[in-house]
Every structure is written in structure tokens, then in C-alpha cells.
Amino acid sequence: MLYRVIDASELPSLVSAFMESYEVVAPVKRDRSYVFEAVESYHDIELGYDTTVSSPKKYFLPPTETLFPFDARAEEVASFAAEITPRVIFGAHACDINALNRLDLVFRDGRYPDPYYVARRAATLVVGVSCMPTDTCFCHLWGADEARFGYDLFLQDIGGKYLVSISSVEAANILEAACSPRVATDEDRIEFRHATRRRQEAFNGDIPDIQDVAMLMDAFHKDPYWEELGGRCLACTACSAVCPTCFCFDIQDTLDPDGRTGVRERTWDSCTSPQFAQVAGGHNFRADGRNRVRHRMYHKLNGFLANHDRMLCVGCGRCVTACKANINPIEVLEFFERKGACDAE
Ligand code: SF4
Ligand code: SF4
Structure with missing residues (x-):
């Protein structure tokens, strides 16, 4: 890894240089929240944001996208390539970069790479920026408070300057041309x-640090707690919509009025939706809230870990804010903390 230092006053030049060849997507203020959006100028960017409502995931896996058009008369699928916009995600926090690394495992690095995702990932530069945790952040519990890879540049604020970690030649060349990077002293x-220490000390100490949560979930798989938690679920799917690592989708064919031509589309789906596990014939193998919510938490904190050696939750805290029924990983950690306290009595 190469490290250089730039002054904060050089950031507008860096963003302008990116804009010459890329669409720049960055955090901007919308009402009382922050969102990732395409920006026209550095001055639109709120680099000191706390968290955004949703992550940059939508720029790699859009909420809805056309996979290809078809023509039933020709009995073939027309060749189709999605339009890919060269883009820079400017100002992603470490948790969102770590979330992207998890999506890479699913869509890029597996046996059957997803060509749509792979093309967008390859056409996108990621510029990370350091942050301070909010009360609902727990990325540090899963080691997602630092990004070790998955970005092109990472900007660590060191007071009026940024220590820049450089991990791609493309981004390094733009940095070199736009700024006057110098060797770190x-x-x-x-x-x-x-x-780094200030960030580590700022995490909410009330969130239980239970590192063996995956094992505990197996031990308490049949606990009545899941019934209680599932009973509260409103099936609104907000948790999946805001989650940077949720990747489930549905595929539907939309027919034109002629009944022969149409498009095949992919749309985000959620395991907390009552229809998610309904199959042909009407059987629903996760028909109640208990099974749906338990499945979601298991996938986040247990199942993905078994297959990929890391949690599918990066502790961004977005679902803590989005879920109006207070169903989230922190709530699950608190349950196991209570269990530990009871067992010790
Ligand atoms: S489960 Fe919640 S805290 Fe974990 S990554 Fe998803 S939105 Fe963030
Ligand atoms: S867990 Fe919460 S956010 Fe998710 S579907 Fe249920 S009520 Fe909605």
C-alpha cells in the first residue's frame, strides 16, 4: 500500500479531476438526512456526514434493472449489454466498503459471476473517507471499521490534511495530476x-460485544425469543432496503401488450417479505414472522460467516434506524447478553 498526504484544500481539485472522466456520486444533504447522489460540484458534497439513509449498493446492484429483452416468436434472447456509467463513489465510509467486499464474494468471486455487477464494479472507482461512529454504529465489533481493500483511494482525516491510502494506478494518476501529494512524515x-484511537474510543459502549454470537444463535435456535421478535415484524422490508449487504432479488418477465415480446427484470427482494419463500403450489416455507426474522438474523450473523468467514452484517446501524419495530442485530446482541446474565445466576 502506498501512502501520501494532501491538504484538505486540495479536495475540490481532486473531485474536479474525477469529474472530467467519471460521474461522481457522493454524500449530499437531503432534508435532515444524507444520501448518495450524483453531484455537479465539490461544494455539493457533505464529506463530514454521519451516515446515509442507504448505502452506495444501488450503484452496483440497482433496485430494478433490465437483464435482457426477449422475443418469444424468435425463440431467442436478443444479445444485450447493460449501459455502464464510469463512476466514482466519493466519500464511502469503511463499513460500506466492507459491505461492497461482501457483495464481491457473492456476485463477482463465486463460481457464476454476475456480469452486470462485475461490469459496474470494474467501471467504478471507490474513494473512502474516515468517519466517527454514531450511537448506532457497531462496525468495530466485526472489524468493519477499517477498510483494508476494496477501494482505490482512502482518505483519513488527520486535521486539515488527509493521509491517502492508494491502491489503484488509475486513482493514483488522477491524484498525482490534481493535487500535490507528498510523502507522509x-x-x-x-x-x-x-x-484512529479517537474513533475507536467513540463507539457506543452500551452495545454488547458478543463475538461468539454465531455459536449462540445455533444454541438458541428454538428459543421463544424468535417468536416474540418475529411477532413484532411489520414485513415492511425497510431493513433490507437500507442494508448495504442485503443482496436478494426477484426476477420477473414483463410482457408487452402483444404477449410475445418483453423484458426480463431483476428487482430487490427481502426475506422479511411474506411472499419471499412462497413457492409454486402456494406452500410458504417461511410463513410466519418468527421464521422470517430468525432467518434474516441468521444469515447476517451466522450463515454467511460459515461460508465466507465473515459476517454479512457490517454494523452500519442503518436498520437500527429504519426498523420501526426495533428488530436489528443490536437487539439480538442484547438478547444474548441477557441470556448470559440469566445463565450466570
Ligand atoms: S444488518 Fe443492519 S447493521 Fe448490519 S449491515 Fe445490514 S443494515 Fe447495517
Ligand atoms: S424487521 Fe423491521 S424493518 Fe424489517 S421488515 Fe420487519 S418491521 Fe420492517
Whole structure:
């Protein structure tokens, strides 16, 4: 990894340089929240944002996308390539970069890479920025508070300057042309250490740190707790919509009025939707809230870990805010903390 230092005053030049060849997507303020949107100028960007309503996931896996058109008369699928916009995601937090790394495992690095996702990922530069945790952040519990890969540049704020971690030639060339990057001094490294420590000490200490949560979930699979938690679920699917790692989708064919031509589309789906596990013939193998919510939490904190050696939750806290029934991983951690307290009595 190559490290350089730039002044904060050089960021507008960096963004302008990106804009010459890319669409730049960055955090902007919308009412009382922040969202990722395409921006026209550096001055639209709120780099000191706390968290965004949803993550940049939609730029890699759009909520709805056409996979291909078809013509039943020709009995063949027309060749089709999705339009890919060269893009820079500017200002992603470490948790969102770690979420993207998990999506890579599913859509890019598996046996059957998804060509739509792979094309978007390859055409996108990711520029990360350091952050301070909110009360609902728990990324540190799963080691997602630092991004070690999956980005092109990462900007660590060290007080009026940024220590820039560089991991792609393309981004390095743009940085070099737009700014005056210099070699990090010992003072810069010490300030980096202080900034890291300030972040680590700012996490909400009331969130239980239960590292063996995956094993506990197996042990308490039949606990009545899941009935209680599932009974509260409104099946609104907001948790999946805001989650940077949820990747389930549905595929539907939409026919034109002629009944022969149409398009095959992919749309985000959610395991908390009552129809998610309904199959032909009407059987629903997760017909109640208990099974749906338990499945969601297991996939986040247990199942994905078994297959990919990391949680599918990056602790971004978005579902903590989005779920009006207070169903989220923190709630599950608190349940196991209570269980531990009871067992110890
Ligand atoms: S489950 Fe919740 S906290 Fe975990 S990554 Fe998804 S939205 Fe963030
Ligand atoms: S867990 Fe919460 S956010 Fe998710 S579907 Fe149920 S009520 Fe909605």
C-alpha cells in the first residue's frame, strides 16, 4: 500500500479531476438526512456526514434493472449489454466498503459471476473517507471499521490534511495530476494513530460485544425469543432496503401488450417479505414472522460467516434506524447478553 498526504484544500481539485472522466456520486444533504447522489460540484458534497439513509449498493446492484429483452416468436434472447456509467463513489465510509467486499464474494468471486455487477464494479472507482461512529454504529465489533481493500483511494482525516491510502494506478494518476501529494512524515503517522484511537474510543459502549454470537444463535435456535421478535415484524422490508449487504432479488418477465415480446427484470427482494419463500403450489416455507426474522438474523450473523468467514452484517446501524419495530442485530446482541446474565445466576 502506498501512502501520501494532501491538504484538505486540495479536495475540490481532486473531485474536479474525477469529474472530467467519471460521474461522481457522493454524500449530499437531503432534508435532515444524507444520501448518495450524483453531484455537479465539490461544494455539493457533505464529506463530514454521519451516515446515509442507504448505502452506495444501488450503484452496483440497482433496485430494478433490465437483464435482457426477449422475443418469444424468435425463440431467442436478443444479445444485450447493460449501459455502464464510469463512476466514482466519493466519500464511502469503511463499513460500506466492507459491505461492497461482501457483495464481491457473492456476485463477482463465486463460481457464476454476475456480469452486470462485475461490469459496474470494474467501471467504478471507490474513494473512502474516515468517519466517527454514531450511537448506532457497531462496525468495530466485526472489524468493519477499517477498510483494508476494496477501494482505490482512502482518505483519513488527520486535521486539515488527509493521509491517502492508494491502491489503484488509475486513482493514483488522477491524484498525482490534481493535487500535490507528498510523502507522509512521522508527524502525519502519529496524527493518524491519534485519529484512529479517537474513533475507536467513540463507539457506543452500551452495545454488547458478543463475538461468539454465531455459536449462540445455533444454541438458541428454538428459543421463544424468535417468536416474540418475529411477532413484532411489520414485513415492511425497510431493513433490507437500507442494508448495504442485503443482496436478494426477484426476477420477473414483463410482457408487452402483444404477449410475445418483453423484458426480463431483476428487482430487490427481502426475506422479511411474506411472499419471499412462497413457492409454486402456494406452500410458504417461511410463513410466519418468527421464521422470517430468525432467518434474516441468521444469515447476517451466522450463515454467511460459515461460508465466507465473515459476517454479512457490517454494523452500519442503518436498520437500527429504519426498523420501526426495533428488530436489528443490536437487539439480538442484547438478547444474548441477557441470556448470559440469566445463565450466570
Ligand atoms: S444488518 Fe443492519 S447493521 Fe448490519 S449491515 Fe445490514 S443494515 Fe447495517
Ligand atoms: S424487521 Fe423491521 S424493518 Fe424489517 S421488515 Fe420487519 S418491521 Fe420492517
